Amino acid sequence: MFEASTGYKELLLLTMKHPPLKRIAEAVVAYFGCVMLSHRWEGTEPLLHDIQDRVVYKLTSGGSIAKLQLFCKTARDAGYHWAWVDTCCIDQKNSVELQKSLNSMFTWYHHSALTVVYLADVPPSSKSGALAKSAWNTRGWTVPEFLAPKVIRFYQQDWTPYLGDDSPNHKESVKIMGELEDATGIDARALVAFQPGMRDAREKLQWASTRVTTVPEDTAYSLFGIFGVQLPILYGEKKHNALGRLLQEIIAQSGDITALDWVGKPSEFNSCLPADISSYEAPPCVEPSLSEDQIQLFVSALRDAVALESTSRLYQTLDYLSAPRFSHRRLHLPCIVFPVTEARRSSGPDQETYTYAIKADGLHDLQITTKHKFIPFSRVRPLRTGLTFLLVRPWSRHLLELPDAADDTRSVTDWSVRSLLHDRPSAENDPVYSEFHSRALRLMVRLAQPFAAFLLMRQHSGEFKRIASDRDILAQVKDIASVHDTMGIRTIEIS
Structure with a gap:
């Protein structure tokens, strides 16, 4: 043609x-x-x-x-x-x-x-x-x-x-x-x-x-x-x-x-x-944000309240976490973990929904609403062996304030900071160390803000499963100065 x-x-x-x-x-x-x-x-x-x-x-x-x-x-x-x-x-x-x-x-x-x-x-x-x-x-x-x-x-x-x-x-x-x-x-x-x-x-x-x-x-x-x-x-x-x-x-x-x-x-x-x-129809969970001036105020207050070593160690531990991945339909998710110590049930808005008052180490008390029914527990009346509940914050690298992860690159400066810190002793008057410490303190400030949490349940089989909530779970740590002491950092396998 x-x-x-x-x-x-x-x-x-x-x-x-x-x-x-x-x-x-x-x-x-x-x-x-x-x-x-x-x-x-x-x-x-x-x-x-x-x-x-x-x-x-x-x-x-x-x-x-x-x-x-x-x-x-x-x-x-x-x-x-x-x-x-x-x-x-x-x-x-x-x-x-x-x-x-x-x-x-x-x-x-x-x-x-x-x-x-x-x-x-x-x-x-x-x-x-x-x-x-x-x-x-x-x-x-x-x-x-x-x-x-x-x-x-x-x-x-x-x-x-x-x-x-x-x-x-x-x-x-x-x-x-x-x-x-x-x-x-x-x-x-x-x-x-x-x-x-x-x-x-x-x-x-x-x-x-x-x-x-x-x-x-x-x-x-x-x-x-x-x-x-x-x-x-x-x-x-x-x-x-x-x-x-x-x-x-x-x-x-x-x-x-x-x-x-x-x-x-x-x-x-x-x-x-x-x-x-x-399930994506509702707008995403919007975590409260801080202005740059507010962050700087918190950073200044923290400089004398927390040890340099602990803040730097927290930053480096999170920096080295691997990216989330799937294997055989199991999600390997890097998380900041808070063990749940108490869950008390109250009546929900309908017969198919359950509301629980939750206490977790290092977090303010909060409530979750879910269609999943489980046995209430506390430190006095713990769960049977094998059952564990965790509130977790899925780790996101954007909190490190590095280049966008979507670009799959890191700047030369970011890598040089890390290598210099490994190659020479730290000192407060060292400009490289000072920059790194500032980043670590900024990270602590961000970690202390309210965040979208997941409730995970470890079953008798050892598997973790997410308990779906009927609304966003917004959690917050109790004390900004003790952020690094109250959180566990690990990669959890979820089925």
């Missing part, structure tokens, strides 16, 4: 005249530019065997066939030769092709010449706000389909441009992007120029938390491209396994533990992960 086209003949003339390579490339791209469709499946959609080796415009019109025909016409009218739609451009019966296609979907939409979004339930001449109410805006697969493309256009029920906007790219429309931002909670800058990756994992999971998919496992599969991962597509594995594999990959690759910040039902995959993505 290309060789028979006018574009091919023009390209031959260009090559004879020795034009810049860029012009040749542009000519090829212009001919082969593909238009992708983003839509909500409705009723019986035409599959590959329904349209293969047939002329689309000669198929019996009606229903989803009419949608396919009008999509192709829209692509042709926009000046393109090629169109792609997921219903009939993937052999749904070929598992190998299906897996390759789903793992490539984000890249295909990203490299599309144009992505057409068809809003089947938005009537002609609709006013602003109809896009937000469309069923298209509730589906799981549509998230990567509007984030990935560089050029996108929204079309109403009658295939006219949404809001009458005839501009070539609706990602440049402040009005439409503003409406999409309000409807999805995704910042307009991300909508226009999204980059896949592990950064801000918790925020991306929240974007998808209210979305639905026809096939349960697609809740996770639709997010593979957003996080830049490729994993096996295993339909029939159940959604908690699909989501578990995705979250496991995010944590293992990035070291980002924000994906552990959720409330709801724990997963059978691992108790530290949620059973459903809707």
